[in-house]
Amino acid sequence: MSQIPMSHTPMSHTPTEMMSIAAARLLTNDDVCFVGIGAPSAACNLARLTHAPRITLIYESGTLSTRPSVLPLSIGDGELCDTALTTVGVPEMFRYWLQGGRITIGFLGGAQIDRYANLNTTVVGDYAAPKVRLPGGGGAPEIASNCGEIFITMAMGSRAFVETLPFITSFGHGKGKGDRERLGLKTKGPTKVITDLCVMEPDSETAELTVTALHPGVTRDQVQAGCGWTLRFAGKLVETPAPTAQEIEILRDLHARTKRAHGVAA
Amino acid sequence: MAEFVSLAEGIESVVRDGCSVAMEGFTHLIPHAAGHEAIRQGRKRLTLIRMTPDLIYDQMIGMGCAEKLVFSWGGNPGVGSLHRLRDAVENGWPHKLELEEHSHAAMANAYEAGAANLPFAVFRGYKGVDLPKVNPRIRSVTCPYTGEVLATVPAIRPDAAVIHALKADREGNVLLEGIVGVQKEVVLAAKRSLVTVEEIVEDFGPRNANAVILPSWAVTAIARVPGGAYPSYAHGYYKRANDFYIAWDKIARERDPFLAWMKANVLEQGPEVFAHHAGLARQAA
Numbered sequence: 001m002s003q004i005p006m007s008h009t010p011m012s013h014t015p016t017e018m019m020s021i022a023a024a025r026l027l028t029n030d031d032v033c034f035v036g037i038g039a040p041s042a043a044c045n046l047a048r049l050t051h052a053p054r055i056t057l058i059y060e061s062g063t064l065s066t067r068p069s070v071l072p073l074s075i076g077d078g079e080l081c082d083t084a085l086t087t088v089g090v091p092e093m094f095r096y097w098l099q100g101g102r103i104t105i106g107f108l109g110g111a112q113i114d115r116y117a118n119l120n121t122t123v124v125g126d127y128a129a130p131k132v133r134l135p136g137g138g139g140a141p142e143i144a145s146n147c148g149e150i151f152i153t154m155a156m157g158s159r160a161f162v163e164t165l166p167f168i169t170s171f172g173h174g175k176g177k178g179d180r181e182r183l184g185l186k187t188k189g190p191t192k193v194i195t196d197l198c199v200m201e202p203d204s205e206t207a208e209l210t211v212t213a214l215h216p217g218v219t220r221d222q223v224q225a226g227c228g229w230t231l232r233f234a235g236k237l238v239e240t241p242a243p244t245a246q247e248i249e250i251l252r253d254l255h256a257r258t259k260r261a262h263g264v265a266a
Numbered sequence: 267m268a269e270f271v272s273l274a275e276g277i278e279s280v281v282r283d284g285c286s287v288a289m290e291g292f293t294h295l296i297p298h299a300a301g302h303e304a305i306r307q308g309r310k311r312l313t314l315i316r317m318t319p320d321l322i323y324d325q326m327i328g329m330g331c332a333e334k335l336v337f338s339w340g341g342n343p344g345v346g347s348l349h350r351l352r353d354a355v356e357n358g359w360p361h362k363l364e365l366e367e368h369s370h371a372a373m374a375n376a377y378e379a380g381a382a383n384l385p386f387a388v389f390r391g392y393k394g395v396d397l398p399k400v401n402p403r404i405r406s407v408t409c410p411y412t413g414e415v416l417a418t419v420p421a422i423r424p425d426a427a428v429i430h431a432l433k434a435d436r437e438g439n440v441l442l443e444g445i446v447g448v449q450k451e452v453v454l455a456a457k458r459s460l461v462t463v464e465e466i467v468e469d470f471g472p473r474n475a476n477a478v479i480l481p482s483w484a485v486t487a488i489a490r491v492p493g494g495a496y497p498s499y500a501h502g503y504y505k506r507a508n509d510f511y512i513a514w515d516k517i518a519r520e521r522d523p524f525l526a527w528m529k530a531n532v533l534e535q536g537p538e539v540f541a542h543h544a545g546l547a548r549q550a551a
Binding site for chain 1: 317338367370378397450505508509511
C-alpha cells in the first residue's frame with residue numbers, strides 16, 4: 001500500500017480516516033443504507049453522527065434503522081438490536097427489505113476488486129484448491145444486485161485492485177457498459193469506489209473505474225502504485241476537501257469508544 | 267411434546283454420526299455449549315449447515331466432526347479468518363472437508379422453503395457471479411407468469427436443528443427475542459430439534475404478542491444450559507464477548523495451541539462452565 005507523507009498540522013489525518021470521511025460525505029438523510037462490517041460501518045455511522053442524523057442504517061442481521069453508539073464487531077452485535085427501530089428475521093430481511101427494493105444504497109467492502117468494480121471475497125487461486133480461502137459472499141451477491149446503487153470502500157494496494165479476479169463473488173459492471181442490463185438488472189450497481197487515496201467512478205461510456213478525485217496530498221503516481229491495472233484519470237480531476245476538525249474528532253471518538261467496548265486497549 | 271433432557275442426552279438423541287445438522291444463530295444465540303457437547307461425544311461425518319460458520323463450527327471442523335460444510339459466510343466477524351476452516355479447506359487437516367457454498371439470501375430462502383415444506387426456494391439472485399459455476403445445486407426457473415428467470419436452491423431439510431433460546435416454560439414452549447435470525451425456520455425445517463435455553467420458567471408471563479415462540483409440539487428436546495451461547499450472547503442475559511472472538515484468532519491460528527485449548531476448555535469440561543463464562547454464576551451468587 002502506498003504511504004502518504006503525514007503533515008504535522010493540527011488537521012493531520014491518516015489515509016484510512018480520509019477514506020471513512022470521504023465515504024461518509026456521500027450519504028444523506030434520505031438514504032436507506034445496507035451496511036457491511038468494517039470500513040462501510042465506520043463511514044455510515046460517521047455520516048449519521050455528523051451531517052446525516054436521520055439516515056436509515058440497516059444491517060443484515062435484521063436490525064432496521066439502528067443507531068449504535070459504538071461500531072459493532074459483527075453484523076449482529078446486541079448494540080445494533082438495542083438501538084434499532086425494529087428487528088426482523090433474516091429471511092424477511094433478504095426477501096422483503098432487500099429483494100423488495102427498499103434499500104437505496106448498499107455499502108460493500110471486499111478483498112479484491114477489478115476495473116469494472118466486480119468484487120471477490122471468496123478465494124485466491126483455484127476454487128477447488130485455493131491458495132487462500134476467504135470468508136465468501138455472505139449477503140454481498142444480492143446486496144450488489146438488489147440495492148438501488150452500490151458504494152464500495154477499500155484501501156488501495158496492488159493485491160487488492162487487480163487486473164483479473166480469480167472469482168466473481170459480487171457483480172459490478174461485468175466486462176463493461178451494458179452487462180448489467182443484459183443480465184436483466186435494473187439497479188445501477190457500483191457508482192462510487194472510495195479508497196484511502198482517491199475516489200473512482202465508472203466511466204459513463206465504458207463503465208471502467210476512473211479516478212475522479214484525489215485525496216489531499218496524494219499524487220497520481222501514488223494511486224497508480226496501489227492498483228494492478230493501468231488507471232484512467234478523469235479530465236476534470238478534483239481534490240477531495242481535507243477533513244474538518246469536527247469530522248476527525250467525531251471519527252476518532254467513535255473508534256475510541258468502539259475499542260473500549262470490545263475489550264481492546266484504546 | 268418437547269422432552270426436557272440433559273445436554274448430553276439431547277445431543278446423543280438428536281445429533282447422530284453421519285447426519286446433517288444445522289446449529290443456527292445469526293451472531294446472537296449461537297449454541298456453543300451444544301457444539302462442545304457434540305465434540306465431547308466424538309461426533310463424526312457430520313454435514314454441518316449454517317449461514318455463518320462461527321467459532322463453534324471452526325472448533326467442530328478442527329476436531330474432525332465434519333465431512334461437509336454448507337454455508338454462506340465463513341469468517342470470524344470483524345476479526346478475520348476461521349483458521350481451522352481454512353486449514354481444512356486449504357490443507358485437508360484434520361481431514362478433507364467438502365464445501366457447498368451459497369449466499370445469505372439463498373440460505374435464508376432455503377430454510378424458509380424447508381419450513382414451508384417446499385422442495386426448493388426461488389429468489390432474485392446470483393446474477394453474474396461465479397458461485398453457480400462451482401455449486402451445481404444453484405439452478406434457475408422461469409416464472410410462468412412473467413418469463414423472468416429466477417435463481418433456485420434446494421430447500422434445507424436438516425436431520426437435526428440445534429439452537430439456543432432465551433427461555434422455555436414448563437410445558438416446553440420456547441421463546442426467542444432480539445436478533446432471531448433463521449432459528450424458527452431451521453427448527454421447523456428439521457426432522458428433529460434440540461433447543462438449549464438460558465432458563466426454564468413456570469410461565470412466560472406478560473410478553474409481546476409477536477415474540478417468536480416455538481410451541482412445545484414443534485420441538486423435540488430442550489436442555490437448560492445457562493450461558494450456553496457464550497461467547498455469543500443472549501439478549502437481556504449477557505453480552506457478546508467480543509474480546510473472546512478477537513482472542514480466538516490467536517488460539518486457532520496453529521494446530522497445537524488449538525488442540526491444547528480444546529483439551530483444556532472442552533474435552534475436560536462440562537456444560538456447567540458456560541454459566542461461569544457468561545458471568546451468570548456471579549449474578550446468581
